[in-house]
Amino acid sequence: MTSPQTRSQRPAPVVGSGPLLDVHALHVSFPAGGGAIARAVDGVSFTIAHGETVCLVGESGCGKSVTALSLLRLVPPPGRIDSGSGIHFDGLDLLTLPDEQLRRIRGNRMAMIFQEPMTALNPVLTVGDQIAEVVRVHTKASRREAWESAVAMLTLVGIADPAVRAKQYPHELSGGMRQRVMIAMALILEPQLVIADEPTTALDVTIQAQILELLRELKARTGMALLLITHDLGVVAEMASRVIVMYAGRVVEEAPVEALFANASHPYTEGLLAAIPRLGADQSRLTTIPGTVPPPTEWPTGCRFRERCAYAFDRCVTEEPALVQVGSAHRARCHLVQEPERRTGTVSIT
Numbered sequence: 001m002t003s004p005q006t007r008s009q010r011p012a013p014v015v016g017s018g019p020l021l022d023v024h025a026l027h028v029s030f031p032a033g034g035g036a037i038a039r040a041v042d043g044v045s046f047t048i049a050h051g052e053t054v055c056l057v058g059e060s061g062c063g064k065s066v067t068a069l070s071l072l073r074l075v076p077p078p079g080r081i082d083s084g085s086g087i088h089f090d091g092l093d094l095l096t097l098p099d100e101q102l103r104r105i106r107g108n109r110m111a112m113i114f115q116e117p118m119t120a121l122n123p124v125l126t127v128g129d130q131i132a133e134v135v136r137v138h139t140k141a142s143r144r145e146a147w148e149s150a151v152a153m154l155t156l157v158g159i160a161d162p163a164v165r166a167k168q169y170p171h172e173l174s175g176g177m178r179q180r181v182m183i184a185m186a187l188i189l190e191p192q193l194v195i196a197d198e199p200t201t202a203l204d205v206t207i208q209a210q211i212l213e214l215l216r217e218l219k220a221r222t223g224m225a226l227l228l229i230t231h232d233l234g235v236v237a238e239m240a241s242r243v244i245v246m247y248a249g250r251v252v253e254e255a256p257v258e259a260l261f262a263n264a265s266h267p268y269t270e271g272l273l274a275a276i277p278r279l280g281a282d283q284s285r286l287t288t289i290p291g292t293v294p295p296p297t298e299w300p301t302g303c304r305f306r307e308r309c310a311y312a313f314d315r316c317v318t319e320e321p322a323l324v325q326v327g328s329a330h331r332a333r334c335h336l337v338q339e340p341e342r343r344t345g346t347v348s349i350t
Contacts, residue, residue: 020049020089021071022087025043025086028075030296032297044246054225054243055229055257064246071087073102110192112195117178127165128154130181132149150188158180159181165177187224190222194224198230200230242254242329243256247304252305252333265330265337267310267336268289268309274287289308
């Protein structure tokens with residue numbers, strides 16, 4: 001991708017030496033006025049191995065994007081990552097790392113593809129200048145070398161006439177092209193971990209498929225790990241090796257993708273799977289999960305999903321379930337794991 005002269009020097013990761021990313025008991029809060037605190041992310045823990053693709057799934061308001069921003073210490077103020085949280089990347093403690101060292105990691109060893117390119121890209125700089133800037137900030141490349149790397153990267157992400165497009169501004173490109181520019185910016189230095197926050201949400205189905213295929217190809221080429229944040233379980237089925245389901249600021253289920261689709265153990269995951277449209281099904285009667293995600297200032301007592309759950313019983317009101325083992329590498333935060341005989345009822349259909 002980039003030439004050897006423009007890549008920053010870093011030791012090759014030792015695959016198998018431990019997780020590339022280790023998030024432990026992550027807590028992120030925002031002041032909500034009147035002394036209230038919004039606990040957007042509330043004790044989230046997970047790992048990502050070298051070269052692994054992990055999907056983080058959940059509805060809007062579950063804490064997915066805040067979790068992603070936390071990994072790069074980009075939580076917008078007045079939000080804060082609370083004490084006791086832990087984020088370790090390739091052996092480095094990102095929460096105690098000085099700002100200067102953290103800036104050398106962002107865009108270089110860890111990179112992010114944001115949800116909306118028009119707000120993430122600078123409207124007064126050409127897209128080529130923005131990609132080239134990533135190279136110049138992290139390497140000793142000259143202006144010309146950085147520009148040539150940017151044009152080459154636009155070619156790699158499938159943009160036609162890359163030398164011409166590089167001189168254009170974001171508003172002159174289509175939505176699919178802007179997303180490809182974001183991918184080019186994120187991958188130009190071949191980072192070890194790429195975080196993609198809903199990278200295909202605003203795109204039509206054809207362009208979405210092209211972007212996902214591009215991510216697969218670039219991942220295979222570079223060996224990067226990928227954290228893909230989405231609410232679309234169809235995307236999960238195509239991309240993930242492992243799935244983490246979030247609800248109301250917590251991880252409620254985690255499993256290899258095959259195990260999750262074959263044996264979803266949390267009622268929320270079950271509802272998400274049931275809501276996937278299927279060929280031949282009666283599209284006038286779509287399966288839905290009743291209600292909405294509660295606000296982060298008012299998480300319910302006990303199980304946070306209980307007010308929307310068809311299986312809820314007394315214990316769900318008084319006792320918050322722990323994240324317990326269901327099977328090999330499969331965990332769920334639900335009392336039904338320990339009391340499966342109570343799994344009665346059905347998901348609501350509207």
